[in-house]
Structures are given as C-alpha cells and as structure tokens.
Amino acid sequence: MKAALYPNFQKKNALSCARDTCDVLNASGIEVSVSGEFREDFKDKPFVIFEDIEVSAQTADIVIAIGGDGTILRCAKFLMGTDTKLLGINTGTLGFMAGLEADQLDKLVLLTNGEYEISKRMTIEVVIHDGDEERVYTALNEVSARSGSFRICDFDVFSDGYLVGRYRADGILFSTPSGSTAYALSAGGPIVEPDLECIEMTLICPHSLFSRATLFAPDRQLRITDRTKGDGSMVISVDGEVNKILGENESIEIRRGKNDLNFVNLIGNSFHESLCRKMCKPLK
Template sequence: MAKSKIVIATNPFRDDEQKFSLNIIKALKDDGHLPVLVTVFDDTNKDNVMFDLEDAAKDASLIISVGGDGTFLHVARRVFSLNIPVLGVNMGTKGFLASLEGNEIEYIRLAAKGEYRISRRMLIDYSIIRSSLIINSATAINDVVIKSDISCIGMSIFSDDAKITHFSGDGVIVATPTGSTAYSMSAGGPLVEPEASNLIVTPICAHAMANTSFVLSPQREIIVLPERLNGRRAFLSVDGQEGISLNQGDRIVINKSEQELLMADMGIRSFYTTVFRKLSH
C-alpha cells in the first residue's frame, strides 16, 4: 500500500498535551502512513515539529481535526479550497461537525486507508457593498450573521428582487444546511439535512409575526439591508469569527458558493441519530 500523508490538526486546549493526537500519529505510522502534526489556536512549538496548516496540507490525502466544532470550522475554513476531505474527531461538547469521538481511533485508521464516503457540503459567499464598492467578501461554512450589538435594528431581506420579510429585531442569520445545527437552530431555525442545498434565513429575536425562518432554493440571491443604524452599531460575522462593522446604507449579498467542503463520513451514525443524541443531553 502506498504511504498516505495524513495531517492531524489538533487543538491543544481540547487535546491535553496532545496525548490523543500523538496516539493517532503512532497508529498511523504503524499502518505505514506519513502523519504530520499541526497545532491550531497555539503558536507554541513544544517537543514536536509543527507545520503551518496550509503548507502541511499540500499533497495530503486526509486532514483530521482534533477538538470540537470550533476547531473543525477553523481548520475547514483554511483548507476547503484544497478539496481535501476533512475528518472531525470530537474532544469538545456537542460535536455536530466532528463526527467521531475520542474513543473511536479504529475508524481513524480506516479513514486513513480511504475507507470513507465523501460528504459534500454546500458553502455560501457573501459581499458587503458600500457606495457601490465591495469592501469585504468571503466564504462561510456555517453561517453569515448580521447583528446589532445591543440595540434593536431594522432588517429588510430580499430573495432575488422580491422582499420576503421586514422586521425589527437583533439581526438575521443566513445559514447553510451544515450550519442549521448551529446559531440558526438556537434562534429557532429549522434543522436541514447537511448534504442538502438550501439557503436558510432565520431572524434573531424579531418582533411580532416576523420571527419566521425561510428555506430558500440555492439558486436564490439573498440581499440583506440593515436599517436604522444611525447611532447604533451592527456587525457581520462569518462562522463565529470577529465581526465586521456595518454602516447605514450597506448592502449584504449572499449566494451559494461554487466551492464546497469535502467531509470524510465514516457512516457509523446518521444525521438524525447525532441530532437526537446531542440535543437530548
């Protein structure tokens, strides 16, 4: 069997002293693979040789994220454009994205051999348009959130050229199906199968009857107009990252991305089993 380069991207705040990751490395070496260890959220170079994630991922056949869903998002955001499958190992709490648990190392060994199914996940692109100029744009795995800091603001939301809702509230979440189990769910949004292709629009603490989610076709273009910002602060945040300040008159355009995230699915638990187990505790 040809040796496969496998990147282990570990969160040292979840994987104490990298004990679990080092066990993975030993098992993969025993199986004839070439494991490379990368530490995320920490610049400390201990006794192990560390590599930059993007450099380490070159020519890799699989990337293993060790941590929680936050770790998985951090890793996936940096490598999805490389079209290398990402496998999540949960060392955190909920773990909707990190599908394996820390006691399932045998499945990691199978994944390193290529014994997994590719789960293709839809992504979304956004642009902030200010005075006819794009001032910021990026791609989201889970969601794009437009939100005030503490004040109630207005929101007008369009699907293509049709206004679908207008409300006063804290903001709005535009999520992918993968992100439907994250902030969108906490705000009352629907659960959507993660391999579906939909745009999910969920108001945050909207007044009156406007507190209704919309599940839209991936062909739609969503336009969000934050209103009544004079003297109020509002921000756009992508996948829980630091917010970008918005101004009155800004226009946020959101579309299905041409890129996608490849996830390694071991097929040991269905989406519904995972949701039931995670949400019943």
C-alpha cells in the same frame, strides 16, 4: 497517503488524542504532518513531518481537526477551494461536526482502504462592500447580522432583487444546512439534513408574532440592507468571526459558496443518529 493534524490544545485531552492519532496513522502506513509550532509536543516521534497548515491543506489527502466544533470550523477555512478531505475528532463538549470521538481512534485504519463515506457540505459567501473594495468571506455554518449595541435593528431582505420582507429584530442568520444545528437552531430555526442544498434565513429575537425561518434555493442571490437609524447598528460575523459593522442603508450580499467541503464519515453514523446522541440529552 498523507494526513495533516490540526489540533486545539486548549481542549482537554486534545494533546494526548493528537499523539495517539499520530501513532495509529503511522502504524497504518499513513504519512503524518503537524504544524511546526507544535514541534516540542511531537519531538519524540521521528516520523512526524512539521509544516504549516497552509501547506498541508494543499498537499495532504486528509486534514484531521482535533478539538470541538470551533476547531473544525477554523480548520475548514484552510480547506476552502481544495479537494482535501476533513475529519473531526471530538475532544470538546458537543463536537456535533466531528466524525469520531477520542475513544474511536482505531477506526482511522479505515482511511487506508477507502471504507468510509464522504459528505459534501455546501458553503455560503458574504460579499461586503467597503468603499470601492469588495471583500468576499466564506462560511461553513452561518453569516450573522446582529445588533452590536443591544438595540433592536430594522432591516430589509431581498431575494434576486425582490423584497422578501422588512423586519425588526435583534438580527438575522443566513445558514448552510450544516449550520442549521448551530446558532440557527438556538434561534428557533429548523433542523436541515446536511446533504440538502439550501440557504436558511432565521431571525434573531424578532419583534413580531408571525416571523418564521425561511429556506431559499441555493442559487438565490440574497441581500440585507440595514435601515436602523444611526451608524454601526449591525455587526456582520462569518462563522463567529466579526468582519464588518454596517451603517444605515449599507448592504451585504449572501450567495452560495463556490466550493463544497468533503467531510469524512468513518463509522457510518447517520445524521439523525448523531443528532439524537448528542442533542437529545443534557450536556454534562
């Protein structure tokens, strides 16, 4: 069995956690690889293999992201289209997507005997047209279209070619069930269990008394068209990374992603247990 580490050493205690993770995996008979850029941090561990994460994502049985939720999201991009499993170890503030905390590394031995659960997480794709070029980006959490100039935006939303509504708002989010507890939750959207399959639409600060989040079936073909007067009113972001600025009458399409991601749950925590433990009390 092979495990690859994807650490974020900007997070407090991530380096010590990554080094301890290497030791636990090695003691369990699991081959360990880390990106060559961290060679100095692991040079005293002769069992560590150094290879790029792009390679490890294709050849490893599991990739272990060490950091916060942002680290897990960045790591997930390397696993799109693979069967490689993903496990997050939290050394950040919230780490809602993580399967383990930094003080639970002894549980990694469960990887060797299959005593863990797999949670399949659906993704969504955004299709962006740039002249004759069509670019497709995949999100694990959400695609956002929001004001880039602090102006209110006007836009239309269509589902399978039919008009859903015309809106005025600071923007709009299209989220996966995993993303329902991220930006969409802060924008007033519902909490959706990650095992459900749907696309959530949540308006950001709508200029309306009656706007509500909407759940679409996962096979819907959604489209948003910017109707705001002037150029460059809406910024398109995929899991927090800016990918496109829309102009008046330009559109993007949203659809279910072609591939799910396999998240590892080692300690049997249910979604609701994690929700209550990490979100029902103030963050320190």
